Amino acid sequence: MSYVLGLSGLYHDSAAVLLHDGKVVAAAGEERFSRVKHDAGLPVLAARWCLQHAGIAAGDLTCVVWYEKPLRKFERILVTQVAQFPRSARAFRRSTFNWLTDKLWVKSSIVTELGVPPEKVLFSDHHQSHAASAFYASPFSEAAVLTVDGVGEWATTSLYRAGPGGLEPLAEILFPDSIGLVYSAFTAYLGFQVNDGEYKVMGMAAYGQPRYEAEVRRVLRLQADGAYDVDLDYVSYHWSAEDSFTPALARLLGPPRFPGAPFDPTTPEGQRYADIAASVQKVTEDALVGLAGWLHARTGLENLCLAGGVALNSVANRQLLLRGPFARLYVQPAAGDAGGAMGAALWAWHEVLGNPRAAEPVALSTPGLGQAWSDDAIGALLADLRVKHEAIDPEQVPERAAADLAEGKVLGWFQGRFEWGPRALGHRSILADPRRADMTDRINAKIKFREAFRPFAPSVRAGDEARYFDVPPGGELLAEWMLLVAPVRTAELPATTHADGTARLHVVRFEANPLFHSLLDTFGDATGHPVLLNTSFNLKGEPIVASPVQALATFFRSGLDALYLGSFRVEQSQVEG
Amino acid sequence: MSVRAADLPLHAVSWLVWKILPGRAATKMAEFSHTEAGSGLDMLAATEETPRPELRARYFRHALDELRHARLFRERAGALASARSPQGRSRAQAVLEDGGYLASQGIRGSESLFRQLGELEFLAFVWVHEKRGAEQFDLYASLLRDDASTAAMFAEIARDERFHIAYSRAELDRYTKAGATHDVRWAVLRVRGRRAWQGWLRLTRDLGNAMAGLWLGLLYLLVIGPFSLVARATERPVGGILAAPPRAPAAERARGMA
Ligand SMILES: [Fe+2]
Ligand SMILES: [Fe+2]
Ligand SMILES: [Fe+2]
Numbered sequence: 001m002s003y004v005l006g007l008s009g010l011y012h013d014s015a016a017v018l019l020h021d022g023k024v025v026a027a028a029g030e031e032r033f034s035r036v037k038h039d040a041g042l043p044v045l046a047a048r049w050c051l052q053h054a055g056i057a058a059g060d061l062t063c064v065v066w067y068e069k070p071l072r073k074f075e076r077i078l079v080t081q082v083a084q085f086p087r088s089a090r091a092f093r094r095s096t097f098n099w100l101t102d103k104l105w106v107k108s109s110i111v112t113e114l115g116v117p118p119e120k121v122l123f124s125d126h127h128q129s130h131a132a133s134a135f136y137a138s139p140f141s142e143a144a145v146l147t148v149d150g151v152g153e154w155a156t157t158s159l160y161r162a163g164p165g166g167l168e169p170l171a172e173i174l175f176p177d178s179i180g181l182v183y184s185a186f187t188a189y190l191g192f193q194v195n196d197g198e199y200k201v202m203g204m205a206a207y208g209q210p211r212y213e214a215e216v217r218r219v220l221r222l223q224a225d226g227a228y229d230v231d232l233d234y235v236s237y238h239w240s241a242e243d244s245f246t247p248a249l250a251r252l253l254g255p256p257r258f259p260g261a262p263f264d265p266t267t268p269e270g271q272r273y274a275d276i277a278a279s280v281q282k283v284t285e286d287a288l289v290g291l292a293g294w295l296h297a298r299t300g301l302e303n304l305c306l307a308g309g310v311a312l313n314s315v316a317n318r319q320l321l322l323r324g325p326f327a328r329l330y331v332q333p334a335a336g337d338a339g340g341a342m343g344a345a346l347w348a349w350h351e352v353l354g355n356p357r358a359a360e361p362v363a364l365s366t367p368g369l370g371q372a373w374s375d376d377a378i379g380a381l382l383a384d385l386r387v388k389h390e391a392i393d394p395e396q397v398p399e400r401a402a403a404d405l406a407e408g409k410v411l412g413w414f415q416g417r418f419e420w421g422p423r424a425l426g427h428r429s430i431l432a433d434p435r436r437a438d439m440t441d442r443i444n445a446k447i448k449f450r451e452a453f454r455p456f457a458p459s460v461r462a463g464d465e466a467r468y469f470d471v472p473p474g475g476e477l478l479a480e481w482m483l484l485v486a487p488v489r490t491a492e493l494p495a496t497t498h499a500d501g502t503a504r505l506h507v508v509r510f511e512a513n514p515l516f517h518s519l520l521d522t523f524g525d526a527t528g529h530p531v532l533l534n535t536s537f538n539l540k541g542e543p544i545v546a547s548p549v550q551a552l553a554t555f556f557r558s559g560l561d562a563l564y565l566g567s568f569r570v571e572q573s574q575v576e577g
Numbered sequence: 578m579s580v581r582a583a584d585l586p587l588h589a590v591s592w593l594v595w596k597i598l599p600g601r602a603a604t605k606m607a608e609f610s611h612t613e614a615g616s617g618l619d620m621l622a623a624t625e626e627t628p629r630p631e632l633r634a635r636y637f638r639h640a641l642d643e644l645r646h647a648r649l650f651r652e653r654a655g656a657l658a659s660a661r662s663p664q665g666r667s668r669a670q671a672v673l674e675d676g677g678y679l680a681s682q683g684i685r686g687s688e689s690l691f692r693q694l695g696e697l698e699f700l701a702f703v704w705v706h707e708k709r710g711a712e713q714f715d716l717y718a719s720l721l722r723d724d725a726s727t728a729a730m731f732a733e734i735a736r737d738e739r740f741h742i743a744y745s746r747a748e749l750d751r752y753t754k755a756g757a758t759h760d761v762r763w764a765v766l767r768v769r770g771r772r773a774w775q776g777w778l779r780l781t782r783d784l785g786n787a788m789a790g791l792w793l794g795l796l797y798l799l800v801i802g803p804f805s806l807v808a809r810a811t812e813r814p815v816g817g818i819l820a821a822p823p824r825a826p827a828a829e830r831a832r833g834m835a
Pocket of ligand 1: 126130149150151152308309336337
């Protein structure tokens with residue numbers, strides 16, 4: 001019996017993952033517990049929950065693995081700031097202070113917060129953690145691995161060959177040349193928050209054409225062999241702690257969009273922003289296809305594992321499949337830095353502790369790896385809170401919910417363990433009938449209070465996806481984690497079809513989530529379409545709900561019609577007394 | 578409204594913020610929206626953690642109130658900010674969009690307030706802080722008589738705060754009736770003491786940070802500066818796809834932080 005705990009954090013999206021004899025038994029983002037979106041602290045609450053879930057004490061752990069090398073990261077920051085003298089003055093004061101007072105002491109923080117002996121604390125490196133999170137969670141016994149993010153220690157892109165012998169690094173691209181940081185700089189330029197609004201750029205791109213491709217290519221310069229570099233005149237992420245682009249970018253593309261300004265693609269200004277978003281998206285896709293070409297030429301392998309924040313770009317993932325040389329693509333649900341916790345643990349299990357992989361590896365089978373609450377606990381809570389509710393026979397839950405949905409109701413859906421990764425995949429979801437065109441506006445405006453241009457995803461029963469979507473071959477594994485965009489073949493799903501005729505689909509296998517699968521079944525029987533609109537159970541700017549109390553608090557503040565909390569149905573009558 | 582001498586500084590500052598610097602008012606409300614959301618989260622955690630069923634419902638309603646206040650402040654701050662700057666370029670808007678505010682201001686840590694304080698002291702905390710909040714909001718409402726909708730919002734919020742004061746006081750009185758007079762008094766004292774202590778800590782922390790900033794600034798000028806001249810020659814590492822450097826075995830590499 002061996003337990004390995006992987007941890008990531010102190011940048012953004014901190015998380016903890018517990019392996020039991022090499023198998024992931026618990027995985028959670030710290031934000032779900034702390035309720036601070038993209039929580040950037042040490043994942044103390046998530047780590048404690050992992051131990052509690054397994055019923056073990058910190059002393060039972062074989063080792064704890066931090067996802068990166070703190071000293072090497074600090075070195076990169078210092079070296080960069082030296083080179084950027086004197087304009088890095090503010091950033092130097094800020095980051096040096098943070099590092100000297102906090103981040104450099106991560107080992108002793110882990111020792112004191114979790115109570116593990118120092119000799120059990122190990123360190124992976126940033127891109128190796130990303131790479132391991134994709135490869136060791138994939139069903140491939142051999143694969144090429146590509147990791148692309150903002151930056152880890154020095155690397156911003158790493159290329160590996162992986163097989164029974166582990167991960168073999170082939171090459172890397174170093175800071176300050178970074179696809180992720182350039183994407184984030186454009187995210188800021190387009191008026192969204194860095195490390196949060198990148199999805200919104202992707203959503204905005206659907207309203208535009210890549211009319212500024214040439215300009216964006218002056219910032220991110222792609223070379224014929226798959227390499228790229230960045231023209232540092234346009235960006236400031238290497239010397240500023242506050243800004244990520246310079247006035248030169250505004251001279252190149254026109255004035256930036258201010259945060260919170262309305263976005264209307266029917267105005268010339270809105271169209272310009274949409275076109276810039278589409279251009280950034282296009283150049284990012286070209287860069288990824290170029291890197292995949294390099295990797296394929298060196299490895300000759302058929303399978304590609306992709307990780308790092310850029311792998312969450314579901315539009316680019318489709319282009320990689322269509323235009324890239326690999327036959328199959330795998331991305332792990334938490335491809336960003338949270339996933340580093342999983343990768344660090346898996347890497348240590350296989351490569352430090354020397355446990356070989358199975359000859360025919362089994363992929364991570366479900367995203368439901370977080371905390372769950374029993375019906376007993378939920379029932380007692382509802383009684384204590386004096387919230388009006390109806391207890392439903394657990395067998396009847398799918399039927400009742402499907403009937404509500406067919407009637408046009410929008411539901412909160414809280415079932416089982418919460419999801420690993422940034423997407424709601426049928427455990428903590430808001431669900432609705434995708435056939436109703438008015439649903440998009442209704443949910444954006446009255447339920448989640450978010451921007452009108454953001455699309456909703458469809459969840460479809462496995463086996464029926466081809467009826468509705470053009471899933472590119474080799475993308476089946478991505479579609480399970482909602483990491484792939486595909487053209488929609490029908491006009492029958494207006495609420496989940498984006499402005500450009502695509503959808504970010506979620507294919508639901510029975511084994512991954514039996515209850516949700518049976519809901520799709522029942523809804524399909526009633527309406528002829530086993531498809532639901534599925535969006536995360538949260539309000540704008542908040543983390544997805546984890547606990548029943550959080551679900552109720554979100555439910556009562558939203559315009560949701562009903563909430564299925566385990567086997568209980570709650571309506572919008574306020575709390576009594 | 579009669580003003581106690583001790584409250585004069587607060588009144589003076591508030592008057593400045595709300596009457597003279599309208600841009601500050603929007604920013605202030607954006608900040609309030611975050612702190613109210615933070616209290617909402619504290620109350621939700623208390624809802625989950627209290628062993629007393631009868632208090633669970635109270636905490637939950639209280640949480641919903643605070644989260645609603647957060648929304649009211651957010652909407653009001655947004656409206657004020659966009660009225661002043663339709664482009665959306667304002668300090669208030671930046672604070673509103675700052676998803677990391679709770680963490681960067683130290684409002685949320687990994688241990689919930691309820692767990693840190695326990696039931697009695699938590700109730701004392703609620704009572705002391707709600708009272709303070711209600712006084713502040715009453716004052717703002719009175720200063721904003723010429724901005725009817727903002728004043729109305731403050732009045733509405735102050736109404737909720739009075740309910741929070743009433744129930745937390747009633748719970749404290751229940752402890753007192755049960756013979757825990759001394760404990761209640763202590764709890765209130767400790768909360769007040771902690772408030773003062775945290776104010777002091779904030780002050781020393783800010784001072785310390787300023788000192789550290791100064792030292793780091795000096796270090797930057799005197800050490801990093803000359804060093805940068807030497808480093809200039811190798812300013813930019815070679816770009817492009819570089820071969821991965823050779824590595825030691827995994828078990829060896831896993832030991833070090835570098
Ligand atoms: Fe990363
Ligand atoms: Fe409040
Ligand atoms: Fe209050």
